[in-house]
Amino acid sequence: MNHEQSVGRIEKLVSLKSQGVPVFPDRFSTNYELSEASRLENGTSAVRVAGRIMSIRNFKKLTFITISNIQGSLQLLLKKEEIGELLFKRFLELFDIGDFIGVEGRMYTTKTDEKTLRIESYDFLGKALRSLPEKWHGLNNIDVRYRQRYLDLMMTKDTQSRLLTRSKMVRAIRRFFEDEEFLEVETPVLQHTSSGALAKPFMTYHHSLDTELNLRIAPETYLKRLIVGGFTKVFEFAKCFRNEGVSPQHLQEFTMVEGYAAYWNYEDTMKLMRNMVLFILDRAFNATTITIQGSTIDFSLEWDVISFRDLIMRETGIDIDLYPVVAELHQETKRRKIELDHPDIETLGRGNYIDYLYKKTCRPKLVKPTFLIQHPIDLSPLARANDANTALTDRFQLVVNGAEIINAYSELVDPIEQRKRLKAQAFLKSNGDLEAMEMDEDYLTAMEYGMPPISGWGFGIERLLMVLTDSDTIKDCVLFPLTRKRNEDNKS
Incomplete structure (x- = not known):
């Protein structure tokens, strides 16, 4: 001062x-x-x-x-x-x-x-x-913008507009799902396991119960428990926490919208998600055409659909179906001089390895809205296997401008198959894959009481806002992003 x-x-x-x-x-x-x-x-x-x-x-x-x-x-x-x-x-x-x-x-x-x-x-x-500050034409000091967001909101028109749009988006999403007869619910943030996604959790400790707990990485398994309990269409605005690296597209604390519909498959959800995105654009942007990275994209036109295998083959020349063993796939990427700079590349399971290969070589090139389908099964431990090819899953991701903004699939509802897959994930975790899923006996018990066919989806509010507002970093899309503690903050 x-x-x-x-x-x-x-x-x-x-x-x-x-x-x-x-x-x-x-x-x-x-x-x-x-x-x-x-x-x-x-x-x-x-x-x-x-x-x-x-x-x-x-x-x-x-x-x-x-x-x-x-x-x-x-x-x-x-x-x-x-x-x-x-x-x-x-x-x-x-x-x-x-x-x-x-x-x-x-x-x-x-x-x-x-x-x-x-x-x-x-x-x-x-x-x-x-x-x-004098002569202020928008806050240029990045550190101050994030540490003192109230100043940024006060002074920078772009920040004001973007974060007002966030509120409009949230309102539109709620309205859309309520109009589609989905019920909004809330599920626990503190969980005994880190189920629902492939990610490293934040851990905490409950003193009265004398037990370690995780902050949830996704609400998935609890929302599915509600389907077991008789709900048919549910959604949640869920604060999620993932202890992963810092990047322009990732937040460690973010808001996910996740939902499930009984008796649907992933193709039903593809139609729902397209309609939802168009509804959001109409309500929050008053247009279906927006400019991203200098390209004008009309979301009302037909969206591309491509399989995971075809996309990787198109961009790298590698047919992932020819490499069922991760070590062989790793050798092939090295032979083709594809640099993958993951610090734990040798310990990744095949699913996470393929996902990393895709993120480095393919995803940045997907600009127009694209449904990416037919993911390898070892990349989707909670998704339903495809009837025609059980090595693939009935899943899609919506990718726009190099960012995955929606992830969805027909859910795995077979408790015997689910136990088998979670055992495989737990084995990977015990061998050093920190993002692999762990065993979740409580969820398996719920599944054993019976599940109908289900399709579900999840997307991050911040990621969607980042893409639709053509923002450089996801930190611009949250009101108060996490920042490193300054030295003076440690002083008494």
Whole structure:
């Protein structure tokens, strides 16, 4: 904090208080949002708005003030002859950029054609003890943008727009699934196992129960338990946690939307997901055509569909079906001089190895909406095997601009086959594959009570927002991303 600036602002606060001005008022009644007021007819009176002062332009007998919030801004006019000398002088001497003000007045349009509120009365609503940076045209310091997101939201239009779009997206997704007769549910974050995905969990400890627990990596197995319990169509906005590496496309804490429908297969879900994406674009973007990486993509056109094997063969020349043993596949990638820089490449199971090969060589080239289907079964421990080829699964991923934004499949509902696959995953985990799944006896017990045919899906809100807003990094798509602790934060 700039000590001199802070002292000066505190002195102004004390002065306001000494003049009988409430410096911490409990409320201010408004009748318009700033964005609404800016659209009012000239002459509209008794307009009451409030906001943070973002600019002050002083002239001899009048002052122009701009106030704003996350949804808009409004210009105010303070004239000595209209407000009186006392209040005019008080504002000039004791108010600062960053302070909050509530005003009442009437609307007019300036000579420069800007809708403005002429102040007839004002209330002090809060003092900023720190100065906002000068000459701010959007926050350029990346570290500050993430550590002090409130400043970024206050000052950077792109951040405001993107994160408002996030809220619109969430509202649209809820509306879509409710209209499709899905019920919203909640399942546990603290779990005994890390089931539901291939990922390394965060671990914690429950003292009263004297047991180690994981923060969930996915809500999948609990949502499927609800299908066992009689629910037929469910979805959840689930906070998930994955203890994985930092990248522009990954968050360690993220929000997943996951859902399941009894009696459906993955092809039913493909139709649902296409309709959902188009609904989101309509509600949150008011368009089905958006620009991503300089390319205009019309989501209303037909989407490509390609198999995992065909995609890898197209981009690398490798037919993964010819290499059922991971060591042989590894030798073939080396022979073709394909560099895979995974630190634990030698310990990955075949499924995770193929997935890593795909992510490095194929995924970045998928720009238009593409359904990737027919994943290898060892990459999908919870998916149903394809009837025609049991080495593949009835699964799809939606990939747009090199990012997987939806993952879905026909679910495995055979408890005997599920136990066999989880045993194989547990073996990989015991041999060093940290992202392999562990045995989940409680879930297997639930399965043994019987499951109908099921199809399910999952997607991350942040990943979807990142793609649709053409953002450089997924950190831009969450309100408060995790950052490394600074040295000064460790000091007492």
